[in-house]
Amino acid sequence: MSQMQNVERQLREMILGLEVGPGEKLTERWIEGRFGASRTPVRAALxxxxxxxxxxxxxxxxxxxxxxxxxxxxxxxxxEAVEVAALRLTCAHVDGSAIDVIEAMLDSCDENTAREEWHRVGMDFHIELARLSGNEFLFRAVRDAMTRLSRARWLEVRDEAALGRAWAEHRAILAAARLGDADEAARRLSDHISGSRHRLVTSLANDRRGLRARGFAVVAA
Amino acid sequence: MSQMQNVERQLREMILGLEVGPGEKLTERWIEGRFGASRTPVRAALxxxxxxxxxxxxxxxxxxxxxxxxxxxxxxxxxEAVEVAALRLTCAHVDGSAIDVIEAMLDSCDENTAREEWHRVGMDFHIELARLSGNEFLFRAVRDAMTRLSRARWLEVRDEAALGRAWAEHRAILAAARLGDADEAARRLSDHISGSRHRLVTSLANDRRGLRARGFAVVAA
DNA sequence: GATACCATCTTGGGATACCAAATTGGTATC
DNA sequence: GATACCAATTTGGTATCCCAAGATGGTATC
Known part of the structure; x- marks a missing residue:
């Protein structure tokens, strides 16, 4: 693989994995040295x-x-806008086996699963669900949004109960989609995202002091 | 302004203005010479x-x-998904004066206005309407979508009647938004975009031969 | 005449050198 | 001690050079 893609991928992982903190300054020369590449691929990655x-x-x-x-x-x-639109499209031409694949993703998480994995699967659920719409732009929009939310969700303090509730909501959405019930699926997805947003923002706002103490820049709402 | 932004802007205009045809090959060295810049800014632009x-x-x-x-x-x-979502947000906190500004854009076009200008204002209507939502991501999504549609709309053969109908639909959308009637506004916007899509794809599909004759690569649906 | 092969050229990817602007750190002055 | 000012350093922007991979075109062979 080209250096360019390597630097891009590694730097992205460092950022998403909070190995470099939000708000931290980056210099092209530091990245250069860190990944053993020259400035051309570094610039492309940035x-x-x-x-x-x-x-x-x-x-x-x-x-x-x-x-x-x-x-x-x-x-x-x-x-919420793009995921609901994608889900409605999917409901219009349901494919049971495709839904099965996504349900299997949910099943792959149990009490022994690492927190990190729950986190990843939780994002992939939404991304893969959007992919089923067959609309490349809705899919990309969801994927990009999840990427942007990723660091924040990683910081969120989620208890077992919250995770369980989220999984139940995911399953309910799939169940409605499987029946092709677009309105029901859309309503459940809307509620799920609204609730998720509320918990996320509340959690981060409450923990802002703690985050800043870790050197992370957090901008208020 | 930096070379980087210059090359990017100029090359974008060339592409959107069809000065370089869809499907045409580009070499970094050609762009370099064309704009008198070196490869670094050319690469950034690409x-x-x-x-x-x-x-x-x-x-x-x-x-x-x-x-x-x-x-x-x-x-x-x-x-359609993002514009409707943006419009619903806007309806929830209508600002009459902001609507006036957009209506003035529509008014600025009359029978003496160049085709090119109608085209531009038609896009800006949707972009500015999305901006009123106050949601940066919905706004960007609409702007990016319009950019991607821009060349195609430029190729579309639109008669006076079609333009007049589009403007009437625009005004009806604004009227509903001004009253804060989200459902009515959303329905009219949906219909407008659906109709617009249908006319666009039909027109291009019919004229594919002509477009190819001009050297433009057109990929079938 | 078609085709396989090879020399040549072109092109994008990468590395490096240079520059101007901005930041930094220290010093002199009040 | 605070501040204004200047020199040195850092840093992103740009230009240029090198290279390997791929495209090209001509040629020899069948």
Whole structure:
């Protein structure tokens, strides 16, 4: 694989994995040294990650995008619109076996599963569900939104009960979709995303002090 | 302004203005010479335009994205979802003066206005309407979708009657929004976009031969 | 005449050198 | 001690050079 894609992938993982904190300054030369690449691929990677919203310009330099509560709320509204639209499309031409695959993803998580894995599967559920719509743009929109939400969800303090509730909601959405009941599926998905947004923003707002103590820049709503 | 932004802007205009045809091959060296810049800013511009969907990779090289009828239909579905969501948000907190500004845009077009201008205002109507939602992501989604549709709309053969009908629909949408009637506004916007999509795809599908004759790559639905 | 093969050229990916602007750190002045 | 100012360093933007992979075109062979 090309250096360019390597740097991009590794840097993205570092950012999403919070190995570099939100708000932290990045210099092209540091990235260069960190990944043993020259500036050309580093620049390409930064330009790409900028369009994903993971890094941004800070005057002349680069910064890891801070966690922005107002932005998170807007993304939640955005993803609700596109996810519901995608789900309605899917309901219009249900494919039971495709739903089975997604249900199997949910089943793969049990009490022995690492927190990290629950987190990943929770995102993939929404991404794969959107893919079923067959609409490339709705799918990309959901995937990009989930990427932007990813760091925040990682920071969220979620208890067992919350995870269980989320999984139950996921299953209810799939059940409605399987029956082709678009209105019911849409309503459940809307509620799920609204609730998820509320818990996320509340959790982060409450823990802002703790996050800042870890050196993470958090912008208020 | 930096070279990077200059090359990006100029190349984008060339592509959107069909000065370089859909499907045409691009070499970094040609762009370099064309705009008197070196390869670094040229590469940055290409990476950016790639995320906008205006250029794409063709094996090792670059290509101006062809007109893809299937993609245009998907974009129409996508924009309907986000535009309607944005409009519903706007209706929830109507601002009459903001609506006035958009209505003034429509008024600025009359029988003496150049075709090119009608085209531009027709896009800006949707973009500015989305901006009123206050949601940055819905706004960007609409703007990006309109950018992707832009070349196709430019190719569309639109008669006076079609333009007049579109403007009437625009006004009806604004009227409903002004009253805060979200359902009515959403329904009219949906119909407007559906009709617009139908006319666009029909027109392009019928004229495919003519487009190919002009050297434009057109991918079937 | 068709085809397989090879030399050549072209092209994008990467590395490096250079520059201007901005930041930084220290120093002199009040 | 605070501040204004200047030199040194850092950093992103740009230009250029090199390279390997792929496209091209001509040629020899059948």
């Amino acid at each position: 330009l790409r990650l900028e369009t994903e919203g993971l890094v941004g310009r800070d005057g002349r330099g680069w910064t890891v995008s801070p966690i922005n509560l107002a932005e998170l709320e807007q993304i939640a509204v955005y993803r | 990476l950016r335009l790639e995320t906008e969907g205006l250029v794409g990779r063709d094996g090792r090289g670059w290509t101006v994205s062809p007109i893809n009828l299937a993609e245009l239909e998907q974009i129409a579905v996508y924009r």
